[in-house]
Amino acid sequence: MSSKDPKNKKPFSRRGFMQGVGAGASAVGILATPEQAQAQGTVKAMGPAAVPVTLTVNGKPMKVNVEPRETLLDTLRGKLDHTGAKRVCDRGTCGACTMIVDNKVQYGCTILAIDAQGRQIQTIESLTANGKVHPIVPAFVENDAQQCGYCTPGFVMAAKGFLDKNPNPTYDQVKEGLGGNLCRCGTYVGVRKAVLEAAKALRGGATAKGATNA
Amino acid sequence: MPNYSWPPMDQRKVMGKAHNRLDGFAKSSGRAKYPSDVNREGMVYGVILTSPHAHCTIKSIDTTAAQKMPGVTAVRVTAPAGTEIQWAGAEIAWVAADTEPHARDAVRAIQVAYNVLPHFVSEEKKSKAGTRAKPAGEQTTGDVDEALKAADGVSEGYYAIPVLTHSCLEPHGQVIEWKGDKMEYWPSSQAVSTVAGDLAQQLKIPASQIHVSMDYMGGGFGSKFPSDIWGAECARLSKDSGGKPVKLFLDRATELTIAGVRPSAYANIKVAGKKDGTITAWQSESWATGGFTGGGMPPIPYIFTGIPNRRLNHAAISTNAGGARAWRAPNHQQACFLTFSAIEDFAAKIKMDPVEVLVKNLGLTARAALYERQIRKAQEMADWKKLWHQRGDSGSGNIKRGLGIALSTWGGAGHPSECRIKINPDGSVELEQGTQDLGVGTRTVVAMVAAESLGLTVPDIKVKIGDNAYPVSGPSGGSTTVGGVSSSTRKAAVNALEQLFLKVAPALNADPAKLEAVGGKIQVKGDPSKSMTWKAACQKLGVSSISETGKNDPKNPMGLNTQGAGGVQIADVSVDVETGVVKMNRVVAVADCGLVINPKTAESQVYGGVIMNICGALMEERVMDETLGRVLNADMEFYKLAGIKDIGEIVVHMDVHPDNDKRGVIGLGEPSAISTIAAISNAVANAIGVRVPRVPLSPDHVLTALYGKNMERSRA
Numbered sequence: 001m002s003s004k005d006p007k008n009k010k011p012f013s014r015r016g017f018m019q020g021v022g023a024g025a026s027a028v029g030i031l032a033t034p035e036q037a038q039a040q041g042t043v044k045a046m047g048p049a050a051v052p053v054t055l056t057v058n059g060k061p062m063k064v065n066v067e068p069r070e071t072l073l074d075t076l077r078g079k080l081d082h083t084g085a086k087r088v089c090d091r092g093t094c095g096a097c098t099m100i101v102d103n104k105v106q107y108g109c110t111i112l113a114i115d116a117q118g119r120q121i122q123t124i125e126s127l128t129a130n131g132k133v134h135p136i137v138p139a140f141v142e143n144d145a146q147q148c149g150y151c152t153p154g155f156v157m158a159a160k161g162f163l164d165k166n167p168n169p170t171y172d173q174v175k176e177g178l179g180g181n182l183c184r185c186g187t188y189v190g191v192r193k194a195v196l197e198a199a200k201a202l203r204g205g206a207t208a209k210g211a212t213n214a
Numbered sequence: 215m216p217n218y219s220w221p222p223m224d225q226r227k228v229m230g231k232a233h234n235r236l237d238g239f240a241k242s243s244g245r246a247k248y249p250s251d252v253n254r255e256g257m258v259y260g261v262i263l264t265s266p267h268a269h270c271t272i273k274s275i276d277t278t279a280a281q282k283m284p285g286v287t288a289v290r291v292t293a294p295a296g297t298e299i300q301w302a303g304a305e306i307a308w309v310a311a312d313t314e315p316h317a318r319d320a321v322r323a324i325q326v327a328y329n330v331l332p333h334f335v336s337e338e339k340k341s342k343a344g345t346r347a348k349p350a351g352e353q354t355t356g357d358v359d360e361a362l363k364a365a366d367g368v369s370e371g372y373y374a375i376p377v378l379t380h381s382c383l384e385p386h387g388q389v390i391e392w393k394g395d396k397m398e399y400w401p402s403s404q405a406v407s408t409v410a411g412d413l414a415q416q417l418k419i420p421a422s423q424i425h426v427s428m429d430y431m432g433g434g435f436g437s438k439f440p441s442d443i444w445g446a447e448c449a450r451l452s453k454d455s456g457g458k459p460v461k462l463f464l465d466r467a468t469e470l471t472i473a474g475v476r477p478s479a480y481a482n483i484k485v486a487g488k489k490d491g492t493i494t495a496w497q498s499e500s501w502a503t504g505g506f507t508g509g510g511m512p513p514i515p516y517i518f519t520g521i522p523n524r525r526l527n528h529a530a531i532s533t534n535a536g537g538a539r540a541w542r543a544p545n546h547q548q549a550c551f552l553t554f555s556a557i558e559d560f561a562a563k564i565k566m567d568p569v570e571v572l573v574k575n576l577g578l579t580a581r582a583a584l585y586e587r588q589i590r591k592a593q594e595m596a597d598w599k600k601l602w603h604q605r606g607d608s609g610s611g612n613i614k615r616g617l618g619i620a621l622s623t624w625g626g627a628g629h630p631s632e633c634r635i636k637i638n639p640d641g642s643v644e645l646e647q648g649t650q651d652l653g654v655g656t657r658t659v660v661a662m663v664a665a666e667s668l669g670l671t672v673p674d675i676k677v678k679i680g681d682n683a684y685p686v687s688g689p690s691g692g693s694t695t696v697g698g699v700s701s702s703t704r705k706a707a708v709n710a711l712e713q714l715f716l717k718v719a720p721a722l723n724a725d726p727a728k729l730e731a732v733g734g735k736i737q738v739k740g741d742p743s744k745s746m747t748w749k750a751a752c753q754k755l756g757v758s759s760i761s762e763t764g765k766n767d768p769k770n771p772m773g774l775n776t777q778g779a780g781g782v783q784i785a786d787v788s789v790d791v792e793t794g795v796v797k798m799n800r801v802v803a804v805a806d807c808g809l810v811i812n813p814k815t816a817e818s819q820v821y822g823g824v825i826m827n828i829c830g831a832l833m834e835e836r837v838m839d840e841t842l843g844r845v846l847n848a849d850m851e852f853y854k855l856a857g858i859k860d861i862g863e864i865v866v867h868m869d870v871h872p873d874n875d876k877r878g879v880i881g882l883g884e885p886s887a888i889s890t891i892a893a894i895s896n897a898v899a900n901a902i903g904v905r906v907p908r909v910p911l912s913p914d915h916v917l918t919a920l921y922g923k924n925m926e927r928s929r930a
Contacts, residue, residue, distance in 0.1 A: 067313070067315055069315060070315065074314065077251070077253075078253065078313075078314070081253055083244075083247065083248075083251035083253070084243070084244020084245070085244070086248075086250070086383065086384070086432070087250075088383045088384075088466065088850070089466055089849065089850035089851075090465070090466055091466075091849065091850075091851070093849070093850040093851050094383070094850050096383060123244070124243065124244030125243075125244055125245075127243060127244075128243040128244075128245065133243075136242075137239065137242045137243050138239070138242075140238065140242035141234050141235075141238035141239050141242055142234060144234070144235060144238070144814050144815065144817075144818045145242070146235075146238060146241045146242055146653070147652075147653035147654065147818060147819075147822055148383070148384070148430070148431065148432050148433045148652060148653030149237070149240075149241030149242075149246055149430060149432070149653055150248065150383040150384045150432030150433060151383055152241050152242055152244075153241075153242075153243075153244035156242055156243075156244070174858075175858055175859035176859060178857075178858045178859075179857050179858060179859050181857070181858070182383075182850065182855050182857060183383075183825075183855075183858075184381055184382065184383050184433050184435075184826070184855065185433060185653055185822045185826075186821055186822030186823070186824065186825030186826050187818070187821070187822065188821075188825060188856075188857075188858040188861055189818075189821045189825075189861075189864055190818060190821070191858060192858065
């Protein structure tokens with residue numbers, strides 16, 4: 001079982017948008033005019049110019065102006081200086097922008113920033129905040145689960161989401177569960193070991209060196 | 215002259231012991247700032263208009279509307295009316311705007327009229343290439359015709375390996391900010407010390423005005439040496455935007471279309487020899503493309519260069535596609551695949567174990583003893599004697615298991631490099647070097663060398679790299695970095711230590727030449743009772759630091775580094791002959807690396823080399839649309855990379871051996887990334903009983919080889 005379910009998308013995701021277009025443009029995200037939106041009475045139309053929104057990032061409310069077409073990933077990286085999540089494929093394939101939104105592992109490039117209002121956005125930066133270090137981070141270090149490191153934050157967040165739901169995974173489950181992320185340097189061997197070691201640490205086994213239980 | 219040689223293998227305290235990479239925490243916590251993460255006050259975003267046509271001329275271009283779009287700060291045209299474009303994705307115009315969406319809007323508002331011309335993008339059909347194929351001229355040695363006639367067995371095969379893209383996860387690009395006539399430059403680069411000079415030439419300004427900073431970069435694999443037109447136009451957009459900082463990185467489709475490819479290679483090959491496995495003749499007709507400028511000439515026969523009778527014909531073909539760049543072991547994957555597939559086919563023809571055919575012919579290679587030791591080791595690790603069988607003799611079920619083997623060779627000597635070591639009165643040590651860590655562990659390796667040389671521990675060394683203000687070190691390419699930076703660091707550390715000994719000797723009442731630095735102390739050799747701590751010793755410096763440099767000179771590496779790495783890999787696969795799916799069971803890699811400084815990151819390099827080429831063996835292929843002349847899969851859904859569950863198990867054996875250690879440090883990045891494709895291709899042939907001529911070994915290609923469908927389309 002993959003920890004990411006591509007079918008369960010929110011209406012404002014770009015993939016949902018595309019599917020909506022194909023299905024006759026019925027999704028609320030693509031109503032043609034503000035009047036139409038109001039007539040439907042379900043959604044307040046925004047844009048096309050930038051609009052102020054508040055995003056809850058790692059528990060903190062953050063005010064920011066975004067265009068309705070802007071992805072959560074681009075907003076975090078470009079406007080809120082949360083650059084841990086990376087933009088690589090920019091279309092929900094590679095997992096480099098993996099974050100946890102409302103306790104669900106998500107690709108930040110497939111969520112519009114305006115659609116992330118009112119949701120709990122957890123980024124890689126939260127794993128080493130307030131003087132605490134989540135055990136997954138040192139497990140990646142100990143097992144050399146990174147080379148250039150560009151895919152690594154995505155892997156770490158995917159691992160966190162996976163372990164939250166699968167605290168005692170087998171080796172084969174780790175290989176399935178992390179299947180939504182791609183690496184070019186070839187760090188998979190280290191990642192497999194790191195996730196198993198982090199699982200052990202999280203269950204209260206030998207704590208990975210350098211971790212404080214966050 | 216001081217003695218710079220490495221400490222004897224059994225006396226090393228730091229080198230040779232596994233060490234976590236120093237930047238592991240920064241990377242795994244998302245705190246590491248890559249060039250594409252740089253955000254500057256008032257920064258604007260650059261976006262490129264690229265050609266949709268593979269071959270065309272620009273009839274007219276009008277940027278009036280684009281200039282008036284919201285947020286636009288600059289519009290530039292680099293392909294004005296009359297320009298001939300030779301590949302889809304070629305740059306035409308550039309926009310900077312306050313936001314990336316605004317810049318994209320403005321790019322869409324640029325009006326271009328194209329005069330579309332005929333294109334050629336499918337080089338595999340050599341017969342259609344016409345004058346685009348440039349023959350290299352026939353090379354002959356011995357008498358091939360006679361040898362073919364006299365042979366006990368002759369294998370004949372067609373072999374094809376496609377164009378790949380580098381697919382760096384961090385795309386090519388940079389942030390540039392002018393400060394008066396000086397420039398801050400944050401490139402994603404493999405060449406911290408030389409990229410400014412390259413950009414300066416394009417901009418016609420002194421290189422001394424460009425300051426390069428790059429702590430991390432998201433993958434290069436050979437494609438990120440120059441500043442490119444992307445750097446120059448980023449700088450010009452910044453100028454035109456009133457000096458505002460500009461961030462310009464290629465989008466994914468452009469990255470996969472124009473930011474470099476690995477050339478393809480195709481060949482019809484005959485291998486002939488005797489019943490006992492002795493190879494007597496090689497004949498090949500090969501062709502390749504590296505894009506519009508052609509290129510791509512694999513050195514075949516690979517490794518077995520001493521085959522007595524050889525006839526080679528090669529042609530480089532020009533296509534209307536983005537150009538080639540160095541790709542982790544340039545031309546070697548192709549040469550290895552062509553050669554070892556052909557030799558395996560010869561072994562199958564004479565019904566002999568390919569391992570024994572290789573061993574029988576090692577006299578035709580430059581390193582017979584090394585390869586034999588490595589082959590035997592790999593054979594043992596892979597259970598070869600138990601699992602190998604005659605080609606196709608894989609039982610009656612749908613799942614067929616097979617093994618395949620291939621060898622590699624690479625240079626890997628150290629590049630020119632200079633290092634500065636400062637020892638401060640407070641005991642702190644700074645190491646400065648204008649090198650870069652591509653993710654291979656350079657930071658960690660130089661810290662380990664300095665710590666070893668100074669009798670300290672790794673955390674005692676403050677490593678400063680990724681800045682062109684530091685002493686010049688070469689670009690990271692060709693596996694030349696580790697030899698260069700480790701040798702220059704060793705020399706700088708020995709030189710600095712010699713200075714420290716001069717300051718400390720009077721207090722210890724000893725000859726400076728009799729001192730040594732061990733375990734955080736300076737002591738008299740043979741009399742450890744006469745010693746002082748490192749800190750106390752450094753206090754003798756008074757107020758001035760020691761600052762000494764060391765240089766690696768590739769013409770005289772003084773035994774610290776060398777070239778010539780061998781290597782053997784064996785692949786173990788299972789193939790489903792109903793679906794054509796190849797499953798990786800295991801890859802065994804015996805890696806030659808000379809002296810190993812950090813076994814942990816060295817092993818990671820080998821894992822990486824193997825995995826990258828599992829992708830190349832099973833999935834990766836740039837697919838061109840023959841009608842439109844565009845890359846059909848310039849994305850990550852259909853330009854496929856292996857995921858974490860696709861790679862099977864990988865077993866690495868670092869060939870750490872006193873004989874190897876004596877040779878000094880050798881680069882490891884490329885040698886580990888050469889033989890996997892050939893080994894997997896051979897394993898598949900062994901499993902299913904026929905050669906799949908084309909990689910990737912996708913279900914389509916496997917089923918075509920098995921059942922003969924569609925074969926005509928791939929023939930020259």
